[in-house]
Amino acid sequence: MRDFHLPGRSPVFATNGMVATSHPLAATVALDTLKRGGNAVDAAIAGAILLGLCEPQMTGLGGDMFALIAEDEKITGLNASGRAPAGIDAQGLRMQGHDAVPAYSVHAVTVPGAVDGFCTLAEQRGKLGIADIIAPLIPYFQNGVPVAPRVADDWAKATHLSGDARDHYLIRGAAPAPGTIFAAPGQARVLDAIAREGHAGFYSGEVADDMVASLNALGGSHTAQDFEDTACNWVEPISGTYRGAELVELPPNGSGATALLIAKILEQFDIAALDPFGAERAHLEAEAAKLAYDARNRFIADASHTTRLDHMLSEETAKALAALIDMDRAAAAPPPLAEQVHKDTVYITVTDRDGMAVSLIYSIFHSFGSGLASSKFGIGFQNRGAGFTLEAGHPNEAGPGKRPMHTIIPAMLRREGRVEMPFGVMGGAYQPNGHARVISNMLDYGMDPQTALDAPRSFGALGPMDLENGYATEVWDTLRNKGHSVQSPETAIGGAQAIRLHPSGVMEGASDPRKDGCALGY
Template sequence: MTVDYRSAALYPSRRSPVMARNVVATSQPLAAQAGLAMLAKGGNAVDAALATAIALTVLEPTGNGVGSDAFCILWDGRELHGLNASGRSPAAWTPDRFPNGMPERGWESVTVPGAVSAWVDLSSRFGKLPFDALFEPALRYARDGFLLTPVIGALWARGAKVLKDQPGFAEAFMPGGRAPQAGELVRRPDIARSLALIAETRGEAFYRGVLAQEIAAFARANGAVLTEDDLAAHENDWCGTVSSTYGDVALHEIPPNGQGIAACMALGMIKHLRLERFAPDSIEAIHLEIEAMKLALADAEAYVADPAAMTDVTAAHLLDEGYLESRARLVDEGRAQDFGAGAPKAGGTVYLTAADESGMMVSFIQSNYAGFGSGVVVPNTGIALQNRGLGFVTTPGHPNRVGPRKRPFHTIIPGFLTKGGAPLMSFGVMGGPMQAQGHLQMVLRTQVWSQDPQTAADAPRWRVTRGLGVAVEDFAGESVIEGLRARGHDVTVEAPDASFGFGGAQLVAKVDGGYVAGSDPRKDGAAVGY
């Protein structure tokens, strides 16, 4: 990637790329600084990423928490690793339990959380600092308080309106009967207790100890079937990555059950569409990107599931070069087409990336799914439980049909780029249906059009919805909006902060002597370094 960092900003953001030998980027500035503090203490990028992730459970509960799932791709200095720390359904879940489809909220949407196990496994295998040291910033903010930031404050208020009647929610997240407002001091002593127990026991309290007992007891009290045995049975997979190439650059994603494969598929189609002929913000380029993404998302919805259930159509089938070329031939450069279903459900997520001067780079994501997740909060723990059960379907014969001890289709995905087998960029775009779509846009902007990470994060985005539908940010420009409509797209125009539907990007690109980082202006976050 050859970029002129002296060039003027192309898009309406006042942010400049951050350049340093050690960097952290995420959606909440205090969390980014928590990671940087670990690097300053002699920790590595894994320590920084984990301290950031743990702090985010306190500082940004609208998108993640101790009750989240997580995925990670990391370069350890020599090779790439992929970790799937998503949880499975309770053993008692069968299709008959859900005659009206999968619920979005409440106990019947709760699967086993995997984030805590990700912290433990990553720290044990790659970290340098003591496990309990990673919790120090989070515990300080939980006990002493932090000032609520504007974007998170708006999401908190929105979530409270929907979830105030869910078990335990109001007590944990509506002190004084209302959601806290931006600028207010927020203390979370309940989550401090849980984090301290997790730190002291290296996660055992959550899966086999006192916290597991409290989670399971609250489930029984509310007629749910998540048990101590379900929590104790949880285990992660070191799963490697799936990948697709564009020229000499490879995009790496976590394999199914995640939707990252859709970004790989779309990129694999686009290289047959010769996108480099066009400018990055041209109607011609954007139209081709949208059409390829629609095809990829349609396939993801039809086939992606727990890999143990993908027996007829596997990840290898979906990434086969001949298949992707045949899909690309379906694209018409002059008109939009409806390729069927394929836009994932909305959700709330946090993404972070960290890199250190030894060469280690970490791409990490954790999420409660639909903003505060299920809405269920275990009393006296601050643990908001995810609603990943919503990712299942009840359609007979579908590989993603709900069943016992099964991983659902997942929206959260960390991304990573390599070139010639060497690390190039660690990145992600948090935000349910936006994630695979955002990954594609970040890859093309940085690698095809040589935009720096901050410029790529600043640029206007599009988002496929359903059928011919596509949402476009208002500053994409009238020519793009009308050009898409002229090709048959059903365009809705949104302000970047109207629905938080265009996600939040964080990117760290490797350059000689260090890194260049960018952080999305649509979020409260920051890229920091030294």
């Protein structure tokens, strides 16, 4: 329980339904969807789509989505990440002198998969239908919403918007200040088409024509067939144990296996004996993450190209890697492969009175994705193709119809066969590290979910060690003495949302104060 003398958040308790996400308006709309007869899937779709207006730097209809859905204690996964166009040419990019996919170019734009995922979820697991889910959202896109403070801060830092994206996402050529009304009337028309026609309303007809023509005008190889062929797929989750609980993740092309490997490495150590906000824990976590991210860079790719997943998930691998950690000295960070550092993702979790739980994450990768948008409707294009490598023969080499390695990962915690907590941690590359951090805060230190999300974070897997302001000066000094290059991150590290489901039927919502959002229940 928090100290009520200090600023902070209390957990939110309810029994009929709970939502936790990064913007209060999206949380409200999701809760309203539950109240008017929708289930957790319907509510998650409604909240997520609205987040594309409330946090356009983080996500939008031009992005990708992953979800875990628990019903009757069975967890299923949905991969709604898009694919590279059939015309992508890794060799051609290498011949042009590129050693990585240019992050803010049309070559980084993969076909958006999220809308197909929303339509599939609504049809196969929802109650209301996609038209009913979308209808209340359209007026918000048409009329606009006030820009929240954290959103405005992120918006002002986005400097790569170009062409049509500047017209659609800037106001009189500048990022909007907090409280400014931002509208997307073009996207309101797109939502109307999706409501009327489902998948076809987005992936064919005038909406798809606008996207294809805009991408082709920028030099892209995207075709109408690339869009028409877009289809999500149901997948079997992967999992691993930590302190007797089970962490459930999605398989590749997402990085869920990376989170499982970090957790399994950390389990080889007596974490509870360490100061939760001391130098030893921050060092150990960074070293475990370096090893796991190196494995990710070697193996994780499109599901049909991923290699040695069983090796990544094995107990023997975790023990062998744990033995490599020197508690007195920092190892070098793994060489970068395709990782583009970013902090731009939205996450929503919803639970309903019937026991359904949804863990859903939805992103355009970098802030405003590629910085490009469709001309007519203003659909912002993701730059997920920057998650590919151009290394010839690598499993994650850019290729026609392939899905790139993804950073965004939803999660659930299960104990003794019972789903205990759908949760997610935002923050690009930090996410696998963040999953391990949250469950360690709870299982090693006995923190409740809100305290576990509030707690200060460190991240040292990819180079310099980022430390949030909650760490004492002596921690900085000790980490430097171990060889870490310690720095204060430009913004807080990620964000997170969680709902703990108690055996009594009570739902406990937690929402990260690093974002503008909240947990709401009824």
